Amino acid sequence: MLGSIYALVALGYTMVYGILGLINFAHGEVVMIGAMIAISVIVAIGTGSGLPAPAVMIAGIAVAIPACMLLGALLERIAYRPLRDAPRLTALISAIGMSIVLQNVAMIVWGRQYISFPPLLPNEPHAVLGATVTGTQVLIVALTVVLMGALLLLVHRTRLGRAMRATSQSPALAGLMGVNVDRIIMFTFMIGSALAAVAGVMIAGYYGQAHYHMGFMLGLKAFTAAVLGGIGNISGAMLGGLALGVIESLGAGYIGALTGGFLGSHYQDVFAFAVLIVVLVFRPSGLLGERVAERA
Amino acid sequence: MPRLPIPAGMSDAAGRSPLAQGALLALATAALLLAPFLVDALLGRAWVRVLDLVMLYTMLALGLNIVVGFAGLLDLGYIAFFAVGAYLYALCASPHFGLHLPFWLLLPAAALVAGLFGMLLGAPTLKLRGDYLAIVTLGFGEIIRIFLNNMNAPFNLTNGPQGITMIRPIEVAGVSMAKAHAIGPLSIPSLYNYYYLFLVLTLLVVFVSARLQHSRVGRAWVAIREDESAARASGVNTRNLKLLAFAMGASFGGIAGSLYASFQGFVSPESFGLMESIMVLCMVVLGGMGHIRGVVLGAALLVTLPEALRYIGPLQRWLFGQVHIEPSDLRLLLFGVALVVVMRWRPAGLWPSAIRHREFAAARATADNAVTGHRTGGSADAGSAP
Numbered sequence: 001m002l003g004s005i006y007a008l009v010a011l012g013y014t015m016v017y018g019i020l021g022l023i024n025f026a027h028g029e030v031v032m033i034g035a036m037i038a039i040s041v042i043v044a045i046g047t048g049s050g051l052p053a054p055a056v057m058i059a060g061i062a063v064a065i066p067a068c069m070l071l072g073a074l075l076e077r078i079a080y081r082p083l084r085d086a087p088r089l090t091a092l093i094s095a096i097g098m099s100i101v102l103q104n105v106a107m108i109v110w111g112r113q114y115i116s117f118p119p120l121l122p123n124e125p126h127a128v129l130g131a132t133v134t135g136t137q138v139l140i141v142a143l144t145v146v147l148m149g150a151l152l153l154l155v156h157r158t159r160l161g162r163a164m165r166a167t168s169q170s171p172a173l174a175g176l177m178g179v180n181v182d183r184i185i186m187f188t189f190m191i192g193s194a195l196a197a198v199a200g201v202m203i204a205g206y207y208g209q210a211h212y213h214m215g216f217m218l219g220l221k222a223f224t225a226a227v228l229g230g231i232g233n234i235s236g237a238m239l240g241g242l243a244l245g246v247i248e249s250l251g252a253g254y255i256g257a258l259t260g261g262f263l264g265s266h267y268q269d270v271f272a273f274a275v276l277i278v279v280l281v282f283r284p285s286g287l288l289g290e291r292v293a294e295r296a
Numbered sequence: 297m298p299r300l301p302i303p304a305g306m307s308d309a310a311g312r313s314p315l316a317q318g319a320l321l322a323l324a325t326a327a328l329l330l331a332p333f334l335v336d337a338l339l340g341r342a343w344v345r346v347l348d349l350v351m352l353y354t355m356l357a358l359g360l361n362i363v364v365g366f367a368g369l370l371d372l373g374y375i376a377f378f379a380v381g382a383y384l385y386a387l388c389a390s391p392h393f394g395l396h397l398p399f400w401l402l403l404p405a406a407a408l409v410a411g412l413f414g415m416l417l418g419a420p421t422l423k424l425r426g427d428y429l430a431i432v433t434l435g436f437g438e439i440i441r442i443f444l445n446n447m448n449a450p451f452n453l454t455n456g457p458q459g460i461t462m463i464r465p466i467e468v469a470g471v472s473m474a475k476a477h478a479i480g481p482l483s484i485p486s487l488y489n490y491y492y493l494f495l496v497l498t499l500l501v502v503f504v505s506a507r508l509q510h511s512r513v514g515r516a517w518v519a520i521r522e523d524e525s526a527a528r529a530s531g532v533n534t535r536n537l538k539l540l541a542f543a544m545g546a547s548f549g550g551i552a553g554s555l556y557a558s559f560q561g562f563v564s565p566e567s568f569g570l571m572e573s574i575m576v577l578c579m580v581v582l583g584g585m586g587h588i589r590g591v592v593l594g595a596a597l598l599v600t601l602p603e604a605l606r607y608i609g610p611l612q613r614w615l616f617g618q619v620h621i622e623p624s625d626l627r628l629l630l631f632g633v634a635l636v637v638v639m640r641w642r643p644a645g646l647w648p649s650a651i652r653h654r655e656f657a658a659a660r661a662t663a664d665n666a667v668t669g670h671r672t673g674g675s676a677d678a679g680s681a682p
Contacts, residue, residue: 100629274435286428
């Protein structure tokens, strides 16, 4: 559940990383902006018209996705393209700078308070096979599965996907083969941002609120998930996201029992990070990561 | 802003005569000694405090510079060692446990304990490289913070999110740093005391850093940074040296942490979040990674910039007649813009070392000649790839 959201965000990280070798620190902020825009649209429409709830919801997402794609393209253009030949830490600092900028722009535009998500989604619990699920949860999981399937198709079955894979292997050679590298990189950012927008709407809908600071921790967790799965690997990001979500929920539930009541559920993040460290110590390139030759 | 200290024992790259060097050194010494008086007179007492913080963060940034700049190990959880030093001092010199151990005992202890934590982090991460290392260090930093935040039950060790208050100020040879002292006609307020204490320790850290850089160990670190496999093949004991880099960097952080605790008189887990780690990393990269003077400049700038940006409010009023956007909202925004802009125009940092500067010029030239004008971040800039 939480895992599928992590997975969606992790995809954005892993795709950019696969091509540029860059941690896009501002990605969590794109998620946040997506959520904010969707909420603004939904609130604006929802108050006046008598449209049915799903239509309003879809309108919100439909505005948030292109807005985030534009934002992703802008980020790439302003903060990353000029630095493509610079060392990676330079680009990292630039990404951090953009992240701070976006956060504060959002704070100025939407204010410091929590913004509540209008109750559009079905939230009455259903009992399925002894577990309790809500309509929102089903919706989120279903949408994630669909999006991931679409992404895998895109990457493995289309010309654009082939160009993306070629660019990630060697930008210079891909360029020689007639791939417009700049455009492919921009597309990658845009696809990642579109997924981020959906994830943003989902998480805002799930928790019923959004906040200008929400992107930071989410981005961190999603990045962790991407690394857990093997960064640069698309299926790895999905697996890592789901695994992290499950680990966290289980950790929060059982950590007290495991340690004899010594550690409580507020240690759930410790649990997640500890699992991450253990996994990386035994599989230094993540769960699905290939054993890349060490860089010279 | 204080003049940059010219560390003793560093060769003069500009090729100045000994006389000019001596004059420069005397000038720098005078500037550093008079800095708090000048700043106080020109800008006000609040800026003396900023000056103290500059010193503190310089120590911290130089510590991280050993790990990131010299050895090329990207550490995103560095603030954890700062936290360890701060909490060690806080626990041993406050009413929380009723302990009041002296400063001269706690300072080395903080360095030692933080160094041990550095080894603790270093040991499991020896095999990891690049971003995998970054994410593990990040996780480590968060783990430390979460423990500090929650260790008030079942046994109250850290007092949880409230933090520890009433930490005793530093006393050196019976002279308390928290009180004003009179030397002849001169009255030296508390903030000045801290300034001079921090100045001495910062110069010590600068000196140690400079000596380390040019030592056998420092050269081995650079070899690891440039190419770990080649370094190992050439007989460099990469395991021990990487552990040493973590331990040294961490102990500098621990020292800065214990000073911070006594300076603030208060510590809480809030001060040791990921954002702080990133801030220190920004100081190192923005200034010029691996270059001591650059890092000092980076620390000085990044501490003073947010303070200087407080004047946006009055500036707006002066320009437009009223305050359009709350200055506190705009402060961080402009800070972020500054980071992006500096990296955009000076990708090697504001004050890179001469060698790195040349490397960059060369890399630029090759990049322009390449067919696509594009190069992956991997192989060609091995000097910076963590």
